[in-house]
Amino acid sequence: MRKDINFQFTINGVQLNAPRNWQELEFLATYDNDSIQPNISTNELILVNEAYNYIMQLFNSGKVFEGIPVKLSYSNSDVNNLTAFEGYIDLSDGFSFDVSKPEASVKIVKDNGLNSLNDRLSALDYKYLANNGVYSDADYTSLNYVVEKPFNFIELAVSSLTIYLLSKTIYDEVKDIQDKIATGTSLVPTGIGGGVASTIYAILTIAIRLAYYALILVLIIKLARELFDYLVPPKRETKTIKTRLLLEKVANYLGYGFETGITDLDNYYYIPSNANYDDVDNITGAFKRLKGTSEGIPSIRDNGYDCLSMFNNLKNLFNAKFQVIEGVLQFRNEDDPYWENTSVFVKKNPLKRAEGINSDELVSNKLLSYATDLTDDWTIDNYEGTSFQIHTKLKNKTDQTTDLIKGFEEVSIPFALGNRKNELNALENALKGLFKTIDSVANLFGGRSNLANKLTGKIGFLKVSTNNWANQKIVYLLNNKLPTNHRDKISMRYIYNTYYQNSSFVLNNFRGQEYKITGEEIPMNLKDFDNILLNGYFKDVNGDTLKAKQIVYKPYNNKATIDYNWKQPYTTNLIESYYEPQ
Amino acid sequence: MSHNDELVKELERQLKDAETRFKEYALKLDNKMIKTDMLDSFERIKNGEMSINELTKKAEKWQLNSDK
Numbered sequence: 001m002r003k004d005i006n007f008q009f010t011i012n013g014v015q016l017n018a019p020r021n022w023q024e025l026e027f028l029a030t031y032d033n034d035s036i037q038p039n040i041s042t043n044e045l046i047l048v049n050e051a052y053n054y055i056m057q058l059f060n061s062g063k064v065f066e067g068i069p070v071k072l073s074y075s076n077s078d079v080n081n082l083t084a085f086e087g088y089i090d091l092s093d094g095f096s097f098d099v100s101k102p103e104a105s106v107k108i109v110k111d112n113g114l115n116s117l118n119d120r121l122s123a124l125d126y127k128y129l130a131n132n133g134v135y136s137d138a139d140y141t142s143l144n145y146v147v148e149k150p151f152n153f154i155e156l157a158v159s160s161l162t163i164y165l166l167s168k169t170i171y172d173e174v175k176d177i178q179d180k181i182a183t184g185t186s187l188v189p190t191g192i193g194g195g196v197a198s199t200i201y202a203i204l205t206i207a208i209r210l211a212y213y214a215l216i217l218v219l220i221i222k223l224a225r226e227l228f229d230y231l232v233p234p235k236r237e238t239k240t241i242k243t244r245l246l247l248e249k250v251a252n253y254l255g256y257g258f259e260t261g262i263t264d265l266d267n268y269y270y271i272p273s274n275a276n277y278d279d280v281d282n283i284t285g286a287f288k289r290l291k292g293t294s295e296g297i298p299s300i301r302d303n304g305y306d307c308l309s310m311f312n313n314l315k316n317l318f319n320a321k322f323q324v325i326e327g328v329l330q331f332r333n334e335d336d337p338y339w340e341n342t343s344v345f346v347k348k349n350p351l352k353r354a355e356g357i358n359s360d361e362l363v364s365n366k367l368l369s370y371a372t373d374l375t376d377d378w379t380i381d382n383y384e385g386t387s388f389q390i391h392t393k394l395k396n397k398t399d400q401t402t403d404l405i406k407g408f409e410e411v412s413i414p415f416a417l418g419n420r421k422n423e424l425n426a427l428e429n430a431l432k433g434l435f436k437t438i439d440s441v442a443n444l445f446g447g448r449s450n451l452a453n454k455l456t457g458k459i460g461f462l463k464v465s466t467n468n469w470a471n472q473k474i475v476y477l478l479n480n481k482l483p484t485n486h487r488d489k490i491s492m493r494y495i496y497n498t499y500y501q502n503s504s505f506v507l508n509n510f511r512g513q514e515y516k517i518t519g520e521e522i523p524m525n526l527k528d529f530d531n532i533l534l535n536g537y538f539k540d541v542n543g544d545t546l547k548a549k550q551i552v553y554k555p556y557n558n559k560a561t562i563d564y565n566w567k568q569p570y571t572t573n574l575i576e577s578y579y580e581p582q
Numbered sequence: 583m584s585h586n587d588e589l590v591k592e593l594e595r596q597l598k599d600a601e602t603r604f605k606e607y608a609l610k611l612d613n614k615m616i617k618t619d620m621l622d623s624f625e626r627i628k629n630g631e632m633s634i635n636e637l638t639k640k641a642e643k644w645q646l647n648s649d650k
Contacts, residue, residue, distance in 0.1 A: 154616070158644060161604050162637060163603075164624065167600045437592055440592070
């Protein structure tokens with residue numbers, strides 16, 4: 001037991017007498033869900049004397065739901081005034097006092113700890129942030145889209161019949177004009193018989209008929225344009241937001257910087273669900289005003305409306321961890337070298353007394369999937385890339401019954417993939433020829449018509465089967481457009497190969513396999529504890545990388561009991577197979 | 583050949599294409615009643631015996647029957 005250790009205790013920056021139980025204090029650091037930075041908790045502090053008076057004064061002034069800054073520092077011959085714990089007293093949780101002794105018992109919460117960060121994120125939502133000016137139009141990217149229903153034979157047959165009727169009407173009219181001109185020309189006197197009056201009459205008759213048929217043609221062209229509006233989906237616009245901004249702006253709002261190694265955050269764009277109905281003329285059914293989403297942030301119907309849900313959705317998508325380290329919110333893939341490179345603590349004892357392996361983390365059947373959207377048929381029709389399945393099996397086995405690998409795990413991302421309009425559909429192809437002709441007719445009569453080009457101009461747009469899609473989407477954009485290979489850049493196969501290989505028990509030299517070491521008692525001084533708090537990774541004197549799972553640190557005794565994992569393959573008799581549903 | 587002649591020829595080609603395309607889709611329909619009615623309507627349009635209004639009404643009926 002160390003007798004030279006000193007303890008400093010401050011509340012609100014005021015140094016007070018130490019809690020009565022300071023020598024028994026234990027700090028429990030847990031790395032829940034394989035997190036990088038631990039949750040820190042201690043046993044309750046029992047405040048007496050001036051510390052008691054100080055806290056009761058705050059309590060009596062109504063400071064119940066406001067965190068009260070607290071700092072626990074230690075000094076000894078090695079270190080001076082090392083802060084072991086900085087956080088706040090939470091009087092709303094577990095506070096009790098006894099005026100007869102007098103003493104008060106308080107719980108303390110770590111600043112920037114995972115729980116407190118999660119609590120802060122869950123207290124925020126994107127609409128609240130937009131209302132407070134954190135998100136504005138400048139943060140959104142406009143994306144063009146079309147509403148296009150999947151192939152339907154009845155609709156297609158009816159449309160092609162309508163096109164035929166229209167084509168025939170135009171043909172008949174033009175043919176009639178041609179015949180009338182020919183007849184009129186033949187009526188013009190050639191000098192043999194007929195007077196000037198009859199010549200003028202004949203010319204006037206032709207002119208009037210021409211004007212009449214020109215008018216008919218103008219009406220047909222007008223009809224064709226209306227047909228265009230009804231049969232060909234209009235160009236629409238919706239708002240999206242870069243996924244990076246969904247994280248970075250929240251981090252900034254909470255007072256943190258933001259860093260990431262995930263470059264796809266700059267190309268993956270989020271599209272909220274759209275509950276906006278178009279304004280339509282009740283009589284003609286024509287569109288009066290088209291309505292996409294007016295904001296790129298999640299709507300209240302979307303999973304991800306509160307910031308914690310969105311952080312977790314993106315964390316799952318990129319197999320990421322997020323932690324606040326020295327005032328910067330780090331959002332990085334689990335395998336990002338950053339985590340190991342920033343580890344400082346070195347365990348002096350090279351022995352690793354393995355007490356188990358992480359076989360419980362291996363599942364035979366793993367499924368990564370995006371959502372589909374029943375209101376957007378294209379998310380079902382064009383399914384490829386939406387899910388990816390990984391089976392891990394024994395490479396060699398004596399018989400089927402010896403395979404002990406079991407279990408199913410699904411990583412489910414609540415975003416639907418976007419679909420690109422890659423080509424003209426059957427109806428548009430049918431219309432293209434007709435519209436080209438109508439353009440020619442219109443131009444012949446001195447008008448300006450460009451219907452054919454309007455058709456092809458929508459290729460490359462986002463495609464949805466209804467304007468009121470119920471599920472939020474995620475799309476890969478390059479220069480604010482959907483490239484032809486967009487699906488390859490965001491498919492679940494891509495996600496697995498780019499972000500999930502570290503958890504594979506087969507790939508990257510069996511990287512997912514780990515030995516478990518539990519309850520190892522090691523010497524740990526204040527500085528060591530401080531180092532390991534920043535980053536759960538540490539090394540031993542052999543240079544092996546270890547990952548802390550739980551630490552119980554007793555500063556007064558300069559000791560810690562630690563559970564950790566050691567990345568080391570224990571079997572090569574495994575093989576992965578993949579399935580990507582179409 | 584005048585512009586008008588070229589236009590007539592182009593329209594004749596369009597008309598032929600539209601006929602081919604319509605028949606291609608109509609013949610694939612499963613519902614025999616709709617299929618027959620549609621082909622009959624086509625002949626009437628070809629002979630100039632059906633207006634756009636009548637076609638619109640029929641189209642609504644076909645759509646309703648196909649949804650059943």
